[in-house]
Amino acid sequence: MTSTTDDVSSLSRTAIPQRRVVRERSVRRGRLGVAVALMAVCALGAVALFGYVSRTQPYLAVARDVPVGAQLTAADLVTVHLNPDPGIASVSSNRIQAVVGKYTSVALLPGTLLNAGALVDKPFPGPGDQVVGLSLKAGQMPSTPLRPGATVLLVSTEEATQDKPTAAAPTIRATVVHVIAGARDGTATVSVAVRESDGPVVARLAAQGRLVLTLTAGN
Structure with missing residues (x-):
């Protein structure tokens, strides 16, 4: 009888581990903090998006x-x-x-x-016009950028011959159609529209590298 009583007393003195209880108020505060942080992030994103759209x-x-x-x-x-x-x-x-x-x-x-x-402003090539491609180097065209529609003069550097010792170098009026910058600085391929009767002459001089392109006033 005494042994049983001592066992009970011994058990009563042994510490029984208690389950940790998380307070409900602390959980709610944690969730509220996360929600506030998410709202702040969304607000900043909206401001950034609005700024991006407003700049377009x-x-x-x-x-x-x-x-x-x-x-x-x-x-x-x-x-x-x-x-x-x-x-x-x-x-x-x-x-x-x-x-x-x-x-x-x-x-x-x-x-x-x-x-x-x-x-x-004007259609081209127009009736009676031909488009000729010119491969020009630095010195054969102005440094000013050429724009489609610009009026230019094609001046021949053809040397005088025995057949035409006093012939003046032909000057042909043309309109720039398209410009493609070359692989080397100062070079370009320029497509120009000329009168149909001038097309063969321009093509021959261009193949010989005997053309200089000049801009006219107003371009």
């Missing part, structure tokens, strides 16, 4: 294939919103009335930004 500007892009020499219509264009970049030639959408009706000096591809340099 409407520009004109090509909606479908437009061949070279075609007259541009409003159906050929679409408005896109982009961040302005001074390094990219682009046309603002508010200038659509100014570009519709002009003619393309190069083929326009869908999805590309419209470049004002690819448009001219």
Whole structure:
């Protein structure tokens, strides 16, 4: 009897581990902190997105294939919103009335930004015109950038011969159609429109490298 009582007393003195209880108030505070942090992140993201969108500007892009020499219509264009970049030639959408009706000096591809340099006021090649490609080096053309539609003079550097000792070097008026910068600095391939009667002469002189291109006043 005494042994049983001693065992019970011994058990009562043994520490029974208690389960740790997390207070409900602490859990709620933790969840509330996480929610506040998420709201702050979302707010910052919204501000950044709004700032990005507010900086975009409407520009004109090509909606479908437009061949070279075609007259541009409003159906050929679409408005896109982009961040302005001074390094990219682009046309603002508010200038659509100014570009519709002009003619393309190069083929326009869908999805590309419209470049004002690819448009001219008059159709070309016009009736009775021919387009001739000129491979020009530095010294055969001005350092001023050539733009499609610009009026130029093609001056021959052909040397006098016994047959034509006093013949003056021919000067031919032409219109720039397209310009492609060469692999070397100062070189370019320039396509020009000339009268049909001048086409063979220009082609022959160009093949011999005996042409100099000069800009006329107003370009």
